[in-house]
Amino acid sequence: MHIIITGGAGFLGARLAAKLLAQGTLAGQPISHVTSLDLAPCPIDDERIDSVVGDISDPSVIERAFREDTIAVCHLAAIVSSHAEAEFDEGMQVNFDATRSLLEACRHRGDHIRFLFSSSLAVFGPGMPSPLNEQTAPQPRSSYGTQKAMSELLVNDYSRRGFIDGRICRLPTIVVRPGRPNRAASSFASSIIREPLGGEEAICPIDPEFAIWICSPETIINNLAHALSLDTERMEVCRTINLPGMSIEVREMIESLERVAGNDASARIRYERDPQIEAIVYSWAPLFDNRYALSLGFDVDENFDDIVRAHQHHMASQ
Amino acid sequence: MHIIITGGAGFLGARLAAKLLAQGTLAGQPISHVTSLDLAPCPIDDERIDSVVGDISDPSVIERAFREDTIAVCHLAAIVSSHAEAEFDEGMQVNFDATRSLLEACRHRGDHIRFLFSSSLAVFGPGMPSPLNEQTAPQPRSSYGTQKAMSELLVNDYSRRGFIDGRICRLPTIVVRPGRPNRAASSFASSIIREPLGGEEAICPIDPEFAIWICSPETIINNLAHALSLDTERMEVCRTINLPGMSIEVREMIESLERVAGNDASARIRYERDPQIEAIVYSWAPLFDNRYALSLGFDVDENFDDIVRAHQHHMASQ
Numbered sequence: 001m002h003i004i005i006t007g008g009a010g011f012l013g014a015r016l017a018a019k020l021l022a023q024g025t026l027a028g029q030p031i032s033h034v035t036s037l038d039l040a041p042c043p044i045d046d047e048r049i050d051s052v053v054g055d056i057s058d059p060s061v062i063e064r065a066f067r068e069d070t071i072a073v074c075h076l077a078a079i080v081s082s083h084a085e086a087e088f089d090e091g092m093q094v095n096f097d098a099t100r101s102l103l104e105a106c107r108h109r110g111d112h113i114r115f116l117f118s119s120s121l122a123v124f125g126p127g128m129p130s131p132l133n134e135q136t137a138p139q140p141r142s143s144y145g146t147q148k149a150m151s152e153l154l155v156n157d158y159s160r161r162g163f164i165d166g167r168i169c170r171l172p173t174i175v176v177r178p179g180r181p182n183r184a185a186s187s188f189a190s191s192i193i194r195e196p197l198g199g200e201e202a203i204c205p206i207d208p209e210f211a212i213w214i215c216s217p218e219t220i221i222n223n224l225a226h227a228l229s230l231d232t233e234r235m236e237v238c239r240t241i242n243l244p245g246m247s248i249e250v251r252e253m254i255e256s257l258e259r260v261a262g263n264d265a266s267a268r269i270r271y272e273r274d275p276q277i278e279a280i281v282y283s284w285a286p287l288f289d290n291r292y293a294l295s296l297g298f299d300v301d302e303n304f305d306d307i308v309r310a311h312q313h314h315m316a317s318q
Numbered sequence: 319m320h321i322i323i324t325g326g327a328g329f330l331g332a333r334l335a336a337k338l339l340a341q342g343t344l345a346g347q348p349i350s351h352v353t354s355l356d357l358a359p360c361p362i363d364d365e366r367i368d369s370v371v372g373d374i375s376d377p378s379v380i381e382r383a384f385r386e387d388t389i390a391v392c393h394l395a396a397i398v399s400s401h402a403e404a405e406f407d408e409g410m411q412v413n414f415d416a417t418r419s420l421l422e423a424c425r426h427r428g429d430h431i432r433f434l435f436s437s438s439l440a441v442f443g444p445g446m447p448s449p450l451n452e453q454t455a456p457q458p459r460s461s462y463g464t465q466k467a468m469s470e471l472l473v474n475d476y477s478r479r480g481f482i483d484g485r486i487c488r489l490p491t492i493v494v495r496p497g498r499p500n501r502a503a504s505s506f507a508s509s510i511i512r513e514p515l516g517g518e519e520a521i522c523p524i525d526p527e528f529a530i531w532i533c534s535p536e537t538i539i540n541n542l543a544h545a546l547s548l549d550t551e552r553m554e555v556c557r558t559i560n561l562p563g564m565s566i567e568v569r570e571m572i573e574s575l576e577r578v579a580g581n582d583a584s585a586r587i588r589y590e591r592d593p594q595i596e597a598i599v600y601s602w603a604p605l606f607d608n609r610y611a612l613s614l615g616f617d618v619d620e621n622f623d624d625i626v627r628a629h630q631h632h633m634a635s636q
Contacts, residue, residue: 088479125555128453135446137455139474139556146475150468156457157464161406237443238457 001029002067006056006102007077008036011177012118014044015221016074021048023225026072026114037065038077056098062105072114072228075102080184081122081280084144095147103154107163115155115164116228120171121213121242123149124285133289134240141283142185152240159232159239167227167235172215172245173284175253176311185280189214192250193257193308196268197315205274208251211286215245215300216307223298234296244290244300256304260312319347320385324374324420325395326354329495330436332362333539334392339366341543344390344432355383356395374416380423390432390546393420398502399440399598402462413465421472425481433473433482434546438489439531439560441467442603451607452558459601460503470558477550477557485545485553490533490563491602493571494629503598507532510568511575511626514583515633523592526569529604533563533618534625541616552614562608562618574622578630 003020007013017034024031034049036042041051054061056077077098078084084091099117106113122145123138138149152168159166177190188205189212195202215223223243232239258266290300301307321338325331335352342349352367354360359369372379374395395416396402402409417435424431440463441456456467470486477484495508506523507530513520533541541561550557576584608618619625 127554135455135457137453138471139453139558140471141478141555143475143479146471150471153456153458153464153468153471157461160459161461236445237459240457 001026001031001071002033002035002069003031003072003074004035004037004065004070005074005076006037008034008042008051009038009040010076011179011217012174012220012224013038013074013076014042015217016076016224017042017049018044018046019221019225020228021046026229029071033067035065035067037061056102057093059101059105062101066105066109070109070113071111072116073102073106074116074224074228075099076118078118079144080182081142081144082185082277083183084147085142085280088143091143091147095144096150099151100154103158103164107158112162112165114228115158115166116224117151117155117166117168118171118224119148119152119168119240120145121173121284121288123152123170126283126285128285130285131287131289132242132285134238134242134292142280156239160237165232166239167230167232168240169224169227170240170242171220172213172243174217174220175214175307177217178311178314185277186212188277189250189253192254192269193311196257196265197261197308197312199268201268201270204250204269204271205277206250206281207273207278208254208271209249210282211247211249212281213245213247213284213286213288215243216310218310219299219301226298230296241293241296241298242288244293244298245288246301246304247287248304253304256308260305260308319344319349319389320351320353320387321349321390321392322353322355322383322388323392323394324355326352326360326369327356327358328394329497329535330492330538330542331356331392331394332360333535334394334542335360335367336362336364337539337543338546339364344547347389351385353383353385355379374420375411377419377423380419384423384427388427388431389429390434391420391424392434392542392546393417394436396436397462398500399460399462400501400503400595402465403460403598406461409461409465413462414468417469418472421476421482425476430480430483432546433476433484434542435469435473435484435486436489436542437466437470437486437558438463439491439602439606441470441488444601444603446603448603449605449607450560450603452556452560452610460598474557478555483550484557485548485550486558487542487545488558488560489538490531490561492535492538493532494625495535496632503595504530506595507568507571510572510587511629514575514586515579515626515630517586519586519588522568522587522589523595524568524599525591525596526572526589527567528600529565529567530599531563531565531602531604531606533561534628536628537617537619544616548614559611559614559616560606562611562616563606564619564622565605566622571622574626578623578626
């Protein structure tokens with residue numbers, strides 16, 4: 001059986017492809033093939049992975065990714081938050097219209113395709129009762145969060161109508177992402193660990209006393225694979241899950257870096273506050289109630305020192 | 319100055335046109351003209367009202383409604399709940415895509431147009447903490463509610479970005495609507511009062527012990543006009559308001575009918591439960607917290623007997 005991963009060239013998409021192939025089955029059926037659908041080819045060298053290279057906001061590109069035996073779509077592709085804020089129309093096309101086109105493609109195949117949608121804590125705005133849970137209203141303060149929240153509603157309605165078998169994961173900020181900084185407002189949260197560990201300077205653009213809601217790459221990949229495997233009969237009618245995370249102040253993250261890699265590492269961080277990034281990051285809730293997700297068997301990180309060490313290990317293995 | 323009302327041929331749209339012209343000004347500026355945009359002409363005979371007759375899901379029809387001096391759009395046009403449930407694609411086009419086209423038309427005029435969007439309690443699903451308030455997550459159990467909730471998110475983002483000056487009113491079920499039954503799942507709530515008062519039979523398709531969240535036509539019109547006049551500086555960042563309503567069991571509504579019009583009237587109601595209507599109506603929350611709306615100066619009904627009497631009076635004046 002065949003699985004499509006949009007954003008398969010990206011860090012999460014490529015790791016999810018590898019994870020699903022290693023897992024070998026989905027709902028008791030063998031996974032023989034994964035198609036990555038992204039602007040670039042999937043970087044993983046495995047003959048069971050092929051790449052459709054193109055823009056997901058073009059429905060004909062989407063059609064090329066489907067096969068007769070497609071049983072699942074993992075929709076991870078998106079324009080990140082700062083980019084969607086700067087380019088409203090492009091954000092709508094990629095983050096919302098393309099999601100709708102993908103849902104339509106699944107609906108018209110009529111196979112009740114499993115549809116995993118990666119949403120974000122950015123659907124929530126400030127001023128809500130804490131901790132947040134699945135019953136808290138999304139009141140996004142960014143166009144990215146708006147587009148994700150609109151897509152969530154659509155995935156839920158398509159699921160309710162039986163067009164697809166959807167499941168929606170709202171991702172915490174992922175720390176430590178490998179690679180280079182990107183246009184996500186949250187990019188600094190990985191930079192302040194990753195760059196100092198690599199001997200480079202990093203900029204912290206927000207008040208270090210501010211807490212953020214995070215999850216490690218390993219836990220996210222495990223949780224996305226779990227979400228795809230989950231029997232949605234176990235879920236409440238609404239298919240939306242806030243993936244578990246941990247709340248940590250930026251200052252505490254830097255203290256972990258110091259414990260793991262010494263003062264030389266933390267000395268590579270410069271503090272230069274950026275009002276545009278602050279405006280977006282401060283609008284995100286720093287504390288969620290993990291209980292619903294944990295009851296469904298999702299994982300959670302316990303200790304930030306371990307996350308820093310895991311990234312060190314990842315760097316050493318490259 | 320000029321105001322556009324979509325759905326101006328409908329019961330709410332026509333009354334709102336008359337109300338705004340009687341009010342005479344909006345934010346200190348004289349209202350000289352109202353354009354109704356609907357599939358039929360506005361039924362009100364007033365030289366200050368003209369009608370653009372056409373389908374709002376056609377952007378060129380939308381363009382014809384704007385004038386140089388347009389300062390506000392009241393977007394009331396929609397396909398009702400049972401209709402949107404039966405015809406998914408048509409519902410998406412009229413309830414969501416047309417809203418987006420209207421927002422785009424306002425954005426590209428660049429005049430920070432006031433945009434009043436009529437949403438519905440149908441954005442909420444069952445199983446939420448009671449009473450509901452503005453911080454409760456919309457988890458609609460109908461495509462109509464989904465399309466309204468998606469449109470709300472867009473109106474909020476367009477407002478946040480300064481493309482428009484939006485305000486969103488979630489309407490309770492309106493009782494007593496004049497006219498004939500329609501395809502709204504809530505249509506029975508008016509029928510069981512209106513038809514017996516007119517000497518006709520009506521069908522009650524749900525369990526009479528079930529409570530619904532209602533508002534009279536008079537109060538709704540006052541509240542929509544108030545929402546359009548409101549200085550949005552007074553609102554929280556999110557522009558969404560649950561309009562005030564009263565919670566009443568269907569049985570209590572029928573007791574009011576009996577008190578006002580006698581046993582002959584209530585004897586005209588037949589009880590024939592309809593599972594499709596029940597499924598939609600039971601998914602709606604029967605109790606909201608009115609405090610936020612009342613703090614902004616919105617009105618609320620206090621007594622259902624008065625609502626029955628007001629409809630009797632309305633019938634006598636026709």
